[in-house]
Amino acid sequence: MNPNTPTPPTEDPLRPHSYDGIQEYDKRLPNWWLFTFYATIVFWVGYWGYYEWLHVGPSNHQQINKAMAAIEAEKLAATASTKLDNASLWEMSRNPVFVDAGKVTFNSICATCHKESMRGVADGGIGANLTTQTWIHGGNPMDIYATVTNGVLVKGMPAWGPVLGQKRIIEAVAYVLSHHHEGEPMTVQSTPAAK
């Protein structure tokens, strides 16, 4: 734009037209601004080329499937190295480190249904009473461990394995067992259908 109006030499040239008294300079675009714009355009070309045109970059699904497979492998390896049986769980139930850690998990997660008192329905909760010697899905330590890990969906017990992980489940089971004694008498209730 060639300004037609003479302007004082110290001032930048103004556009000839004014709108309701508003005038406009015609300064050039700041270089850093222009290069920022160009850089983002170049980024778009590169990003699109990498992921969508040449398909070099992984898709969301490829990434998440790979990551979850790695986690599964890690868990399998951990399970293989852990010696877990009724005897070791009883032993953990007498270990305060395990019991205290288990109590934290229990009160945070399990207590919503089973109550912090662990008395469940007997205390106004939804879940089973875990302090008695009557068990719905088996009362051996490994039975309890399996119930927590895999859940019993028809009875409303979620599968906690994927959410809590083995370590916290073992601790929680140890905490439950700490309310019982090895070798105490035990009744296993019949299936829900018979109720």
Place this chain on the structure above:
Amino acid sequence: MSAQKTTVEFNDKVVRQFLLASVIWGAVGMLVGVLIAAQLNFWQLNFGTSFLTWSHLRPLHTNAVIFALVGNMMFAGVYYSTQRLVKARLASDFLSQFHFWGWQAIIVAAACTLPFGLTRGQEYAELIWPINLAVVVMWVVFAVNFFWTLARRNEPSLYVAIWFYIATIITIAMLYIVNHLAIPTSWTHSYSLFGGVQNALVQWWYGHNAVAFFLTTPILGIMYYFLPKAAGRPVYSYKLSVVHFWSLVFVYIWAGPHHLLNTSLPGWLQDLGMTFSLMLWAPSWGGMLNGLLTLRGGWDKLRTDPVIKFFAAGVTFYGMSTFEGPLLAIKSVNALAHYTDWIIAHVHGGTLGWNGFMAAGMIYWLIPRLWNKPLHSTGLANLHFWIGLVGILLYVGAMWASGITQGLMLNATTEHGTVLTYPNFLDTVNAIRPLMLMRVIGGTLYLAGWFLMAYNLWMSIRGAQPVNGTIEVFKDEPGHAAPGGLSVAGWVMNPPVLFSVLGVGFACAWMFGGHFVSIAGLVGTMFCAVVAFTHFEARRNAWGDWYDRLLVSAVPFTVLTFVAVVAGGLIQIIPTVVIHRAANVEDRRQIPYTPLELEGRDLYVREGCYLCHSQMIRTLVPDVLRYGDYSRLGESIYDHPFQWGSKRNGPDLARVGGKYPNVWHLRHMENPRSISTGSNMPSFPWLLSNALDVSTLPRKIAVQRQLGVPYPQWTDAEIAASVDAQQKAIAKDLRDGGAYVAPDREIVALIAYLQQLGHYEKVVPTGNAPTLAD
């Protein structure tokens, strides 16, 4: 040449009306905001009522501040500045009054429906269909009044503010109409025409661009008028105005999918959303630069003039928000920030900082000019500024800290990354409680500032005489030596348009073409860019002359603006809508809801559950560990409207079906704290006492069939029998669990719906139907 001098008196009455409405509704809207913010800390603050419950009021808050505060402020600013910039009175006094009263009636209608659960269940598009029609009518009235005024203008050339107003009017019309397409089932209820991923894409094309063209472009226009006026300085750069206007309106439209990053939205759309958001950074900052640099040489006024204070801070917040936006649109950043309070910080930086402060600056500048009396107290206006600024900083700072804290806790894993560190969602909520409280304080301070302005306004105009501006124009004078307009061929056959169209065409061929088309497209794009650059360098004046001629031709300018804004939407939405739906289910297909579940879903929408609970497990490890396998496209194809959600004040519900027993849900809805100690979710006891209204169910199912959901041809009796059987089965199960509730209560339908979430059937891929991912 016989120049006939006439005096034009502006219609400033309607400006005063809109200005007052903005202040009043703004106070109401922000008061609701403070209340719902406080409810997140103190759930009891709904006082046991349904209509003051968080999820009923949140849409009222957002709609009020967007459409009532900013809407009215925008109309005031547009009408005031346009009349002066085109030297003509508004075309029709009747349309102006109709516009004002119609818009206020819409706001009242919104306030009378949203708290009572009458909602469409899509964010910022919650108003029910009869009100949608009214909004469209009023928007057309606004458009007619505006363009008719342009047609009668006495200033041939269009100033940059007018460009932004034109973009606002045509784009909002397009977005609003498409996103509100629906089939009514009753006077107060309808189902969105789009479902699942289509609905998600259209909704966020609308939602993102409502921010762009309702909260940004009109305010930029207002900035271009009021800021140089207040500062008494020329605008910094006309070149920058031209470049940032066109790049902004073109790029903005493409960025909508950044609201759906890492979801089941097809990858190419996510990549477009992310890269175009980054490209949006510079065009946005063009506006900030032109605002701030216009203040050069006028900074001394910053100390004394509250108007300049508000404008300078407002434009600075605009710059901050438009930097933060592209940052949040980066997929890896989004993985942390999405669904958290960081997004709340982002939008409030924009609304409180940019919209609220620009509104305040404009209002303080206008008061003496509209009522011919000096402002009652400059000191109070300065106090408003400082209280408001501290309020924003507290608000935004608290939400940044809160969002990042909760995001990190939700994503934290332990034991070699195989399990979550904080499996209980509530732990992450309780960690941010102090920050949520700080937000309430910040918001209250900001609102206090607004009340100061209302008081100052009242004291200024009390007893004052309203005054209308006038201007003398020379009627018959043929323009001020303005260049001639453009012929129809001149719209198209000119270098800027041709190079832009060719360049975009080649770029699309590169992105979406097959092997050879795509390579040709890439070569063509680069060739086009080089030739355009060379041509521009050589024939700079020709480009400039053409643009000067465009500026005196309102119709071509409007048409070209529409072409620029429509491109992105067409390219993203059309493939998603026309492609065969069954081919895009990713091996899983949603099982259509039973009639009772459908009613339950409508209750879920009515209660606003989607405002705190997403139904979208992202393709991210922490999401999958916490909520289960990531969501597939097919799992929501029959959802009209979609309920993917945008914020997690509570956990995701995509796979909650079957996770807990029925009685768990009943107790939890009755009083969440009886199940989850320390929960901040409101209680919904009315669901246990209200009888379910199934009177419109046959009509609802008929509409669902029209929309393509594969329901059989049920008779009304079959529908009633199905509802009855499922109600009884659930009620019996609840009874077995120790909860006694009549089968026809609303809670039973809601439980039916919740227990079905996440159920799907496997689909065997059939043949070679094209898919969205291609």
